Amino acid sequence: MKLYSKIIGKGKPFIILHGFLGMGDNWKTLGKEFSEKGFEVHLVDQRNHGRSPHTEDFSYELMAKDIKEYCEDKNLEDIVLLGHSMGGKTAMKVATSYPDLVHSLIVVDIAPKYYEPHHQAILEGLTMLQNADLDSRGLADEKLEEYIPEWGVRQFLLKNLYWKEKGKLALRMNLDVLKEKVESVGKALNEEDTFAKDTLFVSGGNSNYIRKEDRELIKAHFPKSNTVTIKGAGHWVHAEKSDDFFQIVMIFIDKFS
Template sequence: MQLYSKVIGEGKPFIILHGFLGMGDNWKTLGKEFSEKGFQVHLVDQRNHGRSPHTDEFSYELMAEDIKEYCEEKNLKDIILLGHSMGGKTAMKVATKYPDLIHNLIVVDIAPKYYEPHHQTILEGLTMLQDAELNSRGLADEKLEEYISEWGVRQFLLKNLYWKEKGKLALRMNLDILKEKVESVGKALEESDTFEKDTLFLSGGNSNYIRKEDRELIKSHFPKSNLVTIKDAGHWVHAEKPDDFFQIIMAFIDKFS
């Protein structure tokens, strides 16, 4: 599968994987910052998201294969791989399946455990948008507010809108399949999946995605991992505390470069 990506800069390859219902474009600002430190940053849209192909199949096994094929197609080796939330699960799967591909792994606010589906309200709101006749982003935001009160979350989701034709907005993601496969998004890493290289787990202090009791599980899969918590940040830690986030990641990369 030929994934869509935006590539910024030149240097050591650095792939960033977005979360559920997101797209590579969400990482444009931080991607530019990393590129200015001598990295070739690849902001990748995962399957059924953004501008990448729509398919009826959706699993972490397949998404890991997608990244491996992407690296082969672009001739990328010894990569730094960063993933947030669902992208973090994909990144973990890539690292455990294709360890020779990875130099460093960075996982943002997700653990290798099972998560129950918890996006129902968001998916209902997006379904409403998909079925509505939308001729402005303001109208879309107004309608979505009936489901989602947080302005920041709405803006994140509304990035998926594009002009399908004159006067008509549509959603880029393959919403029907993502709704159908939502159980797969929370899937745990296989018990036997391990990665022996240096790994950074980053969590938001106000987020409940990584709990204290998850540390042992993280170490069992990633024995050379370190967990750093950024205070006063939620699940979108990179958007809420971008300076802290950037500095912690650069310190990690510099240490193991």
């Protein structure tokens, strides 16, 4: 599986994994900031997302293997690995499955527990866009607003639009498979999966993805982990409080590099 990526800068390898229905491009601004601190930043599109291949298969085991093979192909080792939401679950699976590959791990607003499917409105809205005749991004935003009132969430999702042909917009992600496999997105980490190296969990103060009662489970899987909460941020903590997020991640990396 040849994953698509955008590579910024030179230095220590730093892989960033986007969330469900996202793409590496969502991290372009922060990726550039990290690259200016001496990192070679890899903004990777995971399978069935962005410009990476579409397949019928979706599991964290497969996506972790994709990242391992990506690193082998690019001759990357001792990586800093960061993942948000679904990408955080992938990152956890990479670290616990291939610990020698990972120097340090950063997980953004997701815990190792099971989450019930909760993207129904978003998936309905994207299905509507997929079936619509779209000739402008403005029209797409207008239609999507019927399903998703939050402007920021819509802008994040609309990054998936591209010009399939002149005058016709289409979605990059493999929506049919992602809808079919949505139950797998919430899958918990296996009970025996552990990673004994330095790990940072970053949660949004206004998000309910990581709760106080999840701290014990996090420590069971990641004994050398700390959890930092950014006040005033929701699930897209890195976008809503990007300066605070960048500073917290850099303090963690500097401490353990």
